[in-house]
Amino acid sequence: MAEPLAEKVVQPAINPAHVAYCPTMDLVALATIDEQVQVYRLNGQKVFGILNKQTPAQVDQIKWKPNGQSLATAYSNHSLTLTNAQTGKVIHQFDCSAYSKSRICCLGWEVNFTDSNKVNSHINKFKGELTLDDVISQNPQAKAMDSAPDLPLDLAFLDVEASLPKLSVLSSGGIEDDIFSTRASLDTLFQPLTTSSTDSADILVVGFEDGTVHLSIYDSFEIGNFDLQQASRGVYGCKPLLHSSHPYSTTHSLLVSSQAGMERELHVVPLDLRLISNAGRYLSLLAAKSTQLHNVLRYINQVQRQMYSDFKASQDLPRRFIGNVEEALMEQSDCTWMQAAYHLVVTGNCHSEVREWLVDQLGERGHKRWEKATTTGYESVRRLAHENLLPALERLSVIVSRLRGLSRFQVSNVTLGLSTQDLDNILDTVNCLQLVGHHILITSGLELRQFSAFSTWLRQEIETQSSDVSTTEAAQKDMNIDYGSTLEYIQGPMTRSQLARFFDLELGVDKGSQWDLAAEGRSLFELYKKELKIDEREEPTGKGLPALDALIRHLHTQCRVVFNNIAETQKRNVRFAYPTSLGVGTPTCADMRMLAEHSGDADQFATYVVMGIGQKEPEVRVYRIVLEIENGMSTTTSVEIASVRLAGFDIKDVKFIDDDEFVLATSGESSSRLFRFPYRKRSDRSKTLAYTVMANQAGKNAKGTAERANIIPSIDLADPQHLRAYTWLEFPPGVSWTPERMEVNGRKGRRVLCIVAQDNFHYRVYDLDSATEPQELGPEGSDELMS
Known part of the structure; x- marks a missing residue:
């Protein structure tokens, strides 16, 4: 009689249709009747739980990655989440309604070697000590028995990104934000391409009840959709049930249920992935770099959203304060707050409306709120630009340059679907974004210093107007004020910050449409640099500068063209037998x-x-x-x-x-x-x-x-x-x-x-x-x- 290694009583009850055992770690993943996925150790300890945060939905499928590092969970609301097994954080979330409106009924996640003969000979070399499972799991035993160095291969897979500084974590604030909120999840998402993964590709197969099959590589690099109804040659009402493959095989198998009159009939449908043999060793490199490019784009997009949110918050409160006094000034003194403040700094004469506002409405408490909001906003924007945006753009340019190097080989260009011109356009936009990032960094630091001088002056004016201060005391306090920086802030950033042109707070329109490369026929970087100089001189032009979010959307569009070209090329190498x-x-x-x-x-x-x-x-x-x-x-x-x-x-x-x-x-x-x-x-x-x-x-x-x-x-x-x-x-x-x-x-x-x-x-x-x-x-x- 076999004795159990572990026993567990689960509350609430288990949904027996969805149980999965981790292939490399002693972890059991199961769905409960309240549609939550829980992961337990053998001793019964809960490791983490997965809850669909968007809308209540049923769990349709769960599947472990072959190396046990991730868990895929499919829900009835057409969402598919990939969760890291080490951190319990969601690393990817897909809206599968773009692939099919039906529910997911089959998940397959297998590893395929791009050079099976090399792996097989390597295993035979260490016969009895190294197994195929060791190679798939990428455990230390397999890494310790790596074969002799292969100089051409090592040069081809030289990973420059590993020498770059690690990207900084972002603050948590939503479903996707949690992906970049911890060091562990960031390291998992941007892990370098290891030697053991250069000869393999992880194939994720998602099957839908209407017969649609979606393929992706390396978690998020999408190949595309395939229709079993058209591929199965006279077999109708197809529904994929099971999936299997072998690491040495370029063909996968699907168990499909089809309609045969009033009954259902079972078929085995071979799925030939010729892209594995055609692209060869470059497939893993292409998929890994494309996935890294996609992840960096997500990171940059999140940085931009946080910069926009923080800067907008720093401007909203001062605008409300200024709006309160400006309405009274326009009615009684026929001037704006900027004119009244400038007049007060230069002459020391304070309008009665300004004195009443400083003493009764703003006060010391309001000034502290103003100072905290503005200072925090500027510091956050400066930190995000310096620690997050510019390093991410540097990493992005390295990845795109790597893909551009692959595209310059004519054979791989046709096999992989890369276009040198498309990648050059991406690099041009990245250069433009780097220019914007440096201007944001410089401008935020300058305006922060100007605001500090203005805040010191404003605090003194509140004290002066609210109490009787002697001329001698006022003169001593004036010695600590930088009047030049104060006047510069009043004339400029107080009412119109130079950062607003990069975040488009006032207009709220997308000006990126004026910067169509096909229409301009010139470098976007050169155009932006020219227009930036004109804008700094405050000369009127026919077009305004595109905001940061417009440039990032333009970058996403360019990258989507590259992704689609790669996917279409690889999609032509997929066939149903x-x-x-x-x-x-x-x-x-x-x-x-x-x-x-x-x-x-x-x-x-x-x-x-x-x-x-x-x-x-x-x-x-x-x-x-x-x-x-x-x-x-x-x-x-x-x-x-x-x-x-x-x-x-x-x-x-x-x-x-x-x-x-x-x-x-x-x-x-x-x-x-x-x-x-x-x-x-x-x-x-x-x-x-x-x-x-x-x-x-x-x-x-x-x-x-x-x-x-x-x-x-x-x-x-x-x-x-x-x-x-x-x-x-x-x-x-x-x-x-x-x-x-x-x-x-x-x-x-x-x-x-x-x-x-x-x-x-x-x-x-x-x-x-x-x-x-x-x-x-x-x-x-x-x-x-x-x-």
Whole structure:
């Protein structure tokens, strides 16, 4: 009897449809009936929770990243969030309604090597010490066994961004703001391109109920949408159910449910990602740099919003104070506050309206509020420009220069979809933004010094007008006032700050449309520099300077052109192969796994699908679909089937453990059991499931239909010998221990099984290697069950 490693009682109840075990860490992610996602350690301690902050929505899917660093959560309101497993912070949030209006029904997140031969030879070199799981997990063991330096490769992937200063954190203030609010989340978002990740690409597959499939690489680098209805050649009403792939394969497999008359039919649809083989080693570099570019753009946009908010707050309160006195001055003295203040500084003569305002309305308290708001605003703008905006623009220019270097190679230009001219336009806009950033930095420092002098004078005037001060005392206090800076502030920043032209507070219109590069035909940087000099001389011109947000929107538009060109180029290298039918019906449970197999002198890939069928006469069917892949194009060569007949048991769930076994959870009248069965077809093993050929050369069939065959059960659990031989774990009677859902981690060193009980309040985690092996069958029964 296997002893559980961990046991947990969860409140509120678990939604058994959404449970996921982290592939690299002992973390269990599960959704509760109140539509929250909770992540627990094996000792039951809660690590973090994920709550959809926008609108109440149901959890549709959860999926871990192959290296266990992120968790994807899909909601019924078409949102998809990626949460960092180390910090619990949301690092990306997508509005999937732009891809499809249907709900998400399938999530696949797999890693693919761009040079599988290199990785395979590297693993074979350290045979017994290094495994494929070690490479995927990017653990220290895999990094310590890196192969000899490859100078051309090392130069190609030289990461200059790692030597740049780290970007500073931003204050938290909303859903997206939290991404940049901690050092841990920033380091995760802008982590450098490591050597172990240069030969691989993380593929995120999002399937929708209407048959739409969305692909992205490196979390947020989008490839585009694909329609299963059009790709599946005569198969209608497609709904993706499961996804699988192998790190060595450029082809992924989708288990799709389609409409066949009044019933549903299951198909396996190969998804050929030729972009992996065409782009090769540059794919990981392209995707990583494009993702970094996207993240820096988000960071710059957030910096701009904070600068705008802080500067606007610093101007609103003084405007309200000035508006109170200016209305009285215009009615009684026919002058503005600027004229009255200038007159007071130069002559010392104070209007009665100004004296009343200084003493009765503004006072010491109002002056402190004015000083705090304005000083804080200027200091915040100066700090954001110096610590956040300019470093982010520097990092952005380095990333764009790296992409520009790739675009100058003609071969990669066609393969990767990069345009040198588009990247030059981005660099020109970045130069323009750097010019604006330096002017903001200089102007905010200058106006802050001027305001400090004005604030000192204003505080003295409040004291002077509210009390009887002798001429000698007033003269002594005047010695501490910088009248030149005070007058400069009154004439300029007090009513019209030079920073307002960069934040567009008064006009509130987008002047960026006047700076269309196609219309101007010249450098935006040169135009802006010229217009900036004219604006400083206060000469009237036909056009005004575009604000900072207009320039950033223009930068986003230019980057979107680059992203779209890359995505369109890679999208042309994605293809759906012929679907293979597995028969009519809806399984009670199913799982899918792709394996790399060696047959003769050729390497091939086999997709295994295991599913539970039927209620009255339940059975488990295992399908083996063999694929041959050449130049990124897959062909289905054969389809085979094996079955396990159950007697007296109801199927609860079935999952693949690893490349050799799958586990079956059942419930019966007397007890509930877990069974383990070997499934992989091997010529060097006498014990394996007996597969029957369903169709030969299914890929050459126009319809891709797998012909049904007479299925002879490989295993019949009605036989006591079979029941005893394959039983791995037997549960005591009771609802709290009857299995309802399973999650398996079959990786080396973490072979565990997580079982959710039927009452949906309990879950247990078992070590798959803790129990003794199932009892071997005698020689009389082995030939009957295995082939």
